[in-house]
Amino acid sequence: MQVKHSHLILDACCVLNLCASGNFLSILKTIPAQVVVTEVVKQQELKTLQSLTFEDNDGAIQLERSIQQGLLLVVDFESESEEETFINYVFEMGDDGESATFAIASHRRWAVATDDKKAISFFKKEEPDLQIFSSLEIIKHWSEVTNSSSQELKNTLNAIRVKARYLPSKTHPLFSWWQLVINRQD
Numbered sequence: 001m002q003v004k005h006s007h008l009i010l011d012a013c014c015v016l017n018l019c020a021s022g023n024f025l026s027i028l029k030t031i032p033a034q035v036v037v038t039e040v041v042k043q044q045e046l047k048t049l050q051s052l053t054f055e056d057n058d059g060a061i062q063l064e065r066s067i068q069q070g071l072l073l074v075v076d077f078e079s080e081s082e083e084e085t086f087i088n089y090v091f092e093m094g095d096d097g098e099s100a101t102f103a104i105a106s107h108r109r110w111a112v113a114t115d116d117k118k119a120i121s122f123f124k125k126e127e128p129d130l131q132i133f134s135s136l137e138i139i140k141h142w143s144e145v146t147n148s149s150s151q152e153l154k155n156t157l158n159a160i161r162v163k164a165r166y167l168p169s170k171t172h173p174l175f176s177w178w179q180l181v182i183n184r185q186d
Contacts, residue, residue, distance in 0.1 A: 001141035003033040004131055009075075009105050011114035012041045012097035013166075017135040019059030020164035021156045027138060028071040030145040033111065039076040040100040042067075059163070075104060082107045093122055105130060113138060117169065135166070136174040154181050 008031055010018070015037060018024050028035050042063075066072040077083045082103050089099035098119045105112045105123075111131040114120060120132055139160070143153045157178060160166050168175050 001032065001133065001137055003031070003111050003133075005109060005111040006033060007036050007108065007110040008033045008133065009036045009038070009101050009110050009112055010041070010072075011101045011112065011116065011119065012044055013115045014113040014135050014138070015041060015063070016059075017115065017160050017164045017166050018138065019062055020160050020162075020166070021139065022058065022159050023142065023156055024059065024062040025066055025069070025071060026146065027142045028066055030142045031138065034073060035071065036073045036075050036104075036110065038097070038100040038104055039074055041097045042074050044097050077104070079107070089122075093119060095119070102126070115166070115168075134168075134172065134174070135160070136168055136172065136178060140174060140177060150181070150184055154184055157181055 018027055021027065063072070067074060077086065077100075085106060086099050086103035089103050090096060093099055093102075095116075098114065098116060101112060101114070102119070102123050104110070106127050109130065111133060112123060113133040113135070114123075115135050123130070123132060139153075139156060142148070143156075148156070161182070168178050172178070
């Protein structure tokens with residue numbers, strides 16, 4: 001995973017998936033760029049993560065720790081033009097989190113991480129020169145950098161599947177990798 005930008009800004013779906021993995025802090029440490037989340041996404045996902053049952057609530061704790069440790073920076077709009085782009089994107093996409101993420105990424109020339117197909121399509125048209133990563137690309141990179149065991153990787157993907165209710169589409173470039181790991185018999 002080669003990030004060509006100084007920062008990688010996570011959309012809400014990626015925050016949820018990576019927190020659900022149980023390895024959020026470890027994953028953030030392997031990303032070769034400063035990882036960022038918007039204030040809008042932080043507030044949305046913190047509420048989502050805190051609403052989970054106590055045994056599954058480790059994601060909210062990991063999110064807060066990542067911010068406290070400086071592994072995840074929280075940013076907000078810095079200019080009227082960012083806010084204006086945000087409003088325009090909300091009108092187009094109908095989602096505050098994605099719109100804030102993409103508006104800031106667009107103005108600051110940052111890479112984006114999202115799993116939302118509609119948002120990816122929209123953003124590729126708006127900003128074709130900015131990189132877009134998926135949760136699976138980030139997880140695969142983490143597993144390679146940390147030399148995760150096959151069982152640890154399988155547990156991580158299963159946690160994402162169960163806690164975040166995430167399943168990659170069959171057209172996702174890493175779908176066969178996901179299937180191979182999930183179905184591996186150790």
